[in-house]
Amino acid sequence: MKIKTRDRILNTSLELFNTVGEPNVTTLLISDELEISPGNLYYHFKSKAEIVNELFAAYETELMDMLSVPEEADISLDDQALFLHLVFEAIARFRFIYQDLVNILTRYDNLQNRFRRILRAKEKAFIVIAESLQRQGLMQLADHELSALCEQMCLTMTYWVSFESLSHLDNRDETDLGRGVFQVMNLLAPYLTGTARQQVVAMSEAYL
Amino acid sequence: MKIKTRDRILNTSLELFNTVGEPNVTTLLISDELEISPGNLYYHFKSKAEIVNELFAAYETELMDMLSVPEEADISLDDQALFLHLVFEAIARFRFIYQDLVNILTRYDNLQNRFRRILRAKEKAFIVIAESLQRQGLMQLADHELSALCEQMCLTMTYWVSFESLSHLDNRDETDLGRGVFQVMNLLAPYLTGTARQQVVAMSEAYL
DNA sequence: GTCTATAACGGGATAGAC
DNA sequence: GTCTATCCCGTTATAGAC
Numbered sequence A, B: 001m002k003i004k005t006r007d008r009i010l011n012t013s014l015e016l017f018n019t020v021g022e023p024n025v026t027t028l029l030i031s032d033e034l035e036i037s038p039g040n041l042y043y044h045f046k047s048k049a050e051i052v053n054e055l056f057a058a059y060e061t062e063l064m065d066m067l068s069v070p071e072e073a074d075i076s077l078d079d080q081a082l083f084l085h086l087v088f089e090a091i092a093r094f095r096f097i098y099q100d101l102v103n104i105l106t107r108y109d110n111l112q113n114r115f116r117r118i119l120r121a122k123e124k125a126f127i128v129i130a131e132s133l134q135r136q137g138l139m140q141l142a143d144h145e146l147s148a149l150c151e152q153m154c155l156t157m158t159y160w161v162s163f164e165s166l167s168h169l170d171n172r173d174e175t176d177l178g179r180g181v182f183q184v185m186n187l188l189a190p191y192l193t194g195t196a197r198q199q200v201v202a203m204s205e206a207y208l
Numbered sequence C: 001g002t003c004t005a006t007a008a009c010g011g012g013a014t015a016g017a018c
Numbered sequence D: 001g002t003c004t005a006t007c008c009c010g011t012t013a014t015a016g017a018c
Helices: A005-020 A027-034 A038-044 A048-067 A077-093 A095-099 A101-107 A110-135 A143-167 A177-191 A194-205 B005-020 B027-034 B038-044 B048-067 B077-093 B101-107 B110-135 B143-167 B177-191 B194-205
Strands: none
Touching: A005 A027, A005 A038, A005 A048, A005 A095, A027 A038, A048 A077, A048 A110, A077 A095, A077 A110, A077 A143, A077 A177, A077 A194, A095 A101, A095 A143, A095 B101, A101 A110, A101 B143, A110 A143, A110 B143, A143 A177, A143 B101, A143 B110, A143 B143, A143 B177, A177 A194, A177 B143, A177 B177, B005 B027, B005 B038, B005 B048, B027 B038, B048 B077, B048 B110, B077 B110, B077 B143, B077 B177, B077 B194, B101 B110, B110 B143, B143 B177, B177 B194
């Protein structure tokens, strides 16, 4: 059974947004790419903003789901690495949002608060994880150290994909998310106790 | 003696770019703000691109100067903090470039390679500094650890200002650069030996 | 649902008078 | 150097036929 036009529009838009940047993508370009008429596009979406909004919403629900980390569970380092990988994947899949953040957030201003909510959720998730590691005796940090660390992880998580595609724009458009995971885990490493630290170092060896 | 119109255009453009984002700033807005006619603006600059280019060039020379760190000198932690502060100041002053990086770099495509050159220079500077610290016996890192660390510092340096203004958009438009300096120094801290580490911790106390 | 116009608007840029 | 008027063009969005 064929994919609905509406969904094809969403898919192609996402693809184009990610590759050439949302501001550079006109509704005409989208319809051209799909080989449908601009009128047809506007039959399915009343505006370009609606397309952007719908894509953002998809990103939002996906990420918010992911970020609700259970408060009491014992989280292993492997769990964390997996968690990071999933989040990175989501960010990479919707990287157009990040590439022109301010621009997008100002032009579609209802997104501003929503994006910030997600950011806070991210930071919260890191804190929950870090606290779990502390409870398990894998590290010992003062409160202010911990919050600085979480902020740092959050920043890295937010910008890694952009940064990576910026420095190595050798156009292998598949950014290596694993390296991002490693980079964030590495922020944690020096604070971990003996064995746990070895474990992270071992993980990182894989990326050299 | 009065400031030349040409320079007033540059100043106001920079101001507007930083506050509302370069893509949202029309040539009309600039001339309005200056209370001159659009025609007058185009007498001084043949295009908006020329304005952007000139501002970028200013940023470029300023930063490239800063980043040429002497290879053999012994760099103290205080030196480094000062260095970071200066770079952060420059970035903040030209933050419009960073806020919509991909957008700007694609629309004015001669900027792309130049920006990347600056990025590489940044990373180089961090490596020179780190190696100086090693020579002074202030830390001991394997080569690959060192390069991961420098990359991390570079990333944080690049995005701190944007990240900060994003998370705390309480519109006190003066971002606290000191916190950025601290955040980068903090990346270094866990790798430093005893006294040096204390010194960084002490610096950081100032920001709590 | 899909098409072909075409309207409506905004932003960059130029012409020519002063 | 500065102004006013205007052109040009790309982009979003709509109207109406099929």
